[in-house]
Amino acid sequence: MTYEEFLDEVTTLLHEIYDLDDAAAIKLVVDAQDAEYFVKHDDQPELRNPEQARADAVALYEAKQNKVQTQKKQQQRVQQKKRPPRA
Template sequence: MAKHMTYEGFLDEVTTLITEKYDVADEVAIAMVMRAQEDGFFSGHDDTPQICTLDRAHEDARTVFKKYKPA
């Protein structure tokens, strides 16, 4: 079974993965994650912390980058 993270730790991991995978500045990655959070993208993660795994963080980093990357 995959180890899950806290909600806050999960958001930090998604942000870190975006900076590492897509070579964007920390501030840009933080802004993308914050926009996704404001849109409710992570609402299920807060309700069900068991989905806050490293594998899911990789998936969500990819999705957040595709949807919220700067023009």
């Protein structure tokens, strides 16, 4: 499959597997492109297959979830530091 077809497949799988709306799935793929996640897929056509698309969709979603969880924990720590000590 072409590079563009591969990215479309990853986007579709994000929508189907994780029930992301189209905009969220597209943003996840575009952000990954910006971070050069798919460079090897562009250079190595053998990586552009349905199995790899599924693996990449899962990896991208899990990485996003981990990032969100980390941000929540950091925000909780900041909030705890702002609270005055109890008397």
